[in-house]
Amino acid sequence: MSAIVNRWCAVGLVVGVDVGGTATKAVLVDGDRVLAHASKPTPKPGPDVVPEVVDLVADLVAELDPAGTADVGVVVPGIVDEARGVAVWSENLGWLDVPFAALLTDRLGRATGFGHDVRAGGLAESTAGGGRGARDSLFLPIGTGIAAALVLGGRVHDAGGYAGEIGHVDVGHGEPCACGRHGCLEAIASASAIARRYAARTGTPTEAVDVARLLAEQDADARRVWDDAVQALAVALAWTASVLAPEVVVVGGGLSAAGDLLLRPLDEALRERLTFQRRPRLVAAELGGLAGCRGAALLAAKRSASC
Structure with missing residues (x-):
């Protein structure tokens, strides 16, 4: 991942989505301002959990960005290979080797930044939260x-x-x-x-x-x-x-x-x-429960612009 800078990328509206073990949260941000946020329960693990999660992400993105103009970033738990866009393994959500980046891009109809929930939260906290300056x-x-x-x-x-x-x-x-x-x-x-x-x-x-x-x-x-x-x-x-x-x-x-x-x-x-x-x-x-979402937004912004 690229070196951290102590400012947010200014590329317009961005939706960041954090798929958690119990809840999936999303924010709509403009630079460092959170304009709106939403949350829904994450589907329980089962044979259909992957398409259910993809549909849930699409619903949250549509709720926050009905015009479809924002860049989108999504982060998930478990072992995540960002370079391949693959969720390698998640014990809590029951998936293995899921090509989430491709699935989300296809479902949302636009390129999607993709990463790991905790690393995204760490990126956000290091950029504008409790870890800034370290x-x-x-x-x-x-x-x-x-x-x-x-x-x-x-x-x-x-x-x-x-x-x-x-x-x-x-x-x-x-x-x-x-x-x-x-x-x-x-x-x-x-x-x-x-x-x-x-x-x-x-x-x-x-x-x-x-x-x-x-x-x-x-x-x-x-x-x-x-x-x-x-x-x-x-x-x-x-x-x-x-x-x-x-x-x-x-x-x-x-x-x-x-x-x-x-x-x-x-x-x-x-x-x-x-x-x-x-x-x-x-x-x-300092970013509370929205750290992962805001990190996901950073991933999307970094994907769209050089920061």
Whole structure:
């Protein structure tokens, strides 16, 4: 991916779409201004999920750009090969080797920028969010799953689509993961894992945001589940700091809404695990849940103009 610049591409209207594990979000932007946004539930995994997702993207684009004049960028989760326009694999959405760029271009009737959701979010946060001004940064959205975007030397590092899978490193617990292994960071520290583990302890179905609220109310089960997640995140960030030495870690995704309930203990746990290594600043993402969408818009803009 091309070097990041600290400004948005001025190429007129752009629609950016972020296909998430539970919701698909889209924005209509003009430069750095968000003019409109929309969201719809992402189809559940199944034999028809790919055409359903393509149709959903087309519906959102038509809703935001009925005149059909905007450039379009779309980002998806999993392993993504941007150069070929292929979604190589997604465990959460159940697809394998899908030529999404070609399918979207055919369905939308116009060339479509295509990329990875987290790397696009990292691009957006590095350009105009919590990571701006840093040469080396890590974007860490914590939501249905956990992945990371690496910005090294001012460039988004993709390694053919395989970089950033921090959610599937073993952080030393016994929980099973959807990838088929045990001990993965995602299986204990994602928002969905926090909700699942709290429900397993208490018998009360809930969401991660509710666990954060209960934590503030001194709920013992919420404290245990939250502490497990924080320690697992600290393990992953400690080796990341040792190997890559990012200046800043931008924490995004739904769990970032917990603010200091997450960032403060995570910073303390990370401090305890580092000695001479550069300790990254931990900051909340500034673009919120629209980081992926805005990154998708950047991809479309970069496709249409030299920035």
